[in-house]
Every structure is written in C-alpha cells, then in structure tokens.
Amino acid sequence: MPRKARIDAPGALHHIMARGIEKRNIFFNDFDRDTFVHRLSVVLPETQTACFAWALMPNHVHLLIRTGDTPISKVMQRLLTGYSVGFN
Numbered sequence: 001m002p003r004k005a006r007i008d009a010p011g012a013l014h015h016i017m018a019r020g021i022e023k024r025n026i027f028f029n030d031f032d033r034d035t036f037v038h039r040l041s042v043v044l045p046e047t048q049t050a051c052f053a054w055a056l057m058p059n060h061v062h063l064l065i066r067t068g069d070t071p072i073s074k075v076m077q078r079l080l081t082g083y084s085v086g087f088n
Contacts, residue, residue: 008072016072018080019060027058036061036083043079 020026027033033056040063044051048068055062067075 006072008067010067010069012072013064013066014072016063016065016076017060018063018076023059025058026060027056039079039083043075043082047075047078049075 018026027036036056037054040051040054043049044065047070049070050066050068051063052066053062053064065072065075
C-alpha cells in the first residue's frame with residue numbers, strides 16, 4: 001500500500017525522522033552530533049526553514065520544522081547529503 005502524499009506548502013509543519021541504513025548508527029560521538037547540529041544551523045537560514053525541536057538518537061534523528069519557500073525535500077537533501085559526505 002503506497003504512503004499518503006506529503007503535504008508540502010510554504011509554512012507547513014513537518015515531523016521528520018531520518019535513520020541510518022539497516023538502522024545502523026549515524027552518530028557515534030559528540031563530534032558527529034555537533035557536526036550535524038552545525039550543518040542544521042547553516043541549512044535552516046539558507047532555506048528560510050525554522051526548527052522548533054530536534055532529538056539526536058544514535059541511529060536516527062527527529063526534527064520538527066516549518067518550511068519556508070524551499071520544499072522540504074530540498075531542505076532535507078541539503079542537510080543529509082552534506083552530513084553523510086562528511087560522515088562517510
């Protein structure tokens with residue numbers, strides 16, 4: 001059964017959960033977590049996106065964000081691709 005279409009309009013509030021492949025850890029230490037939070041702090045203003053809350057778990061991350069004019073898919077692509085390049 002396909003998932004429901006994502007509502008993606010400027011100002012939409014999203015709960016995002018992203019996790020590692022096969023539920024593997026994506027954060028091993030404070031340096032990894034700091035790197036992710038720094039990347040988040042760079043991407044948010046560039047995309048006019050607001051983050052109201054985040055939780056970094058060893059193998060996944062939760063974000064509560066409100067989008068601006070940049071679609072949520074582009075925001076997450078910039079955030080996660082940038083982090084994964086440095087991580088790997």
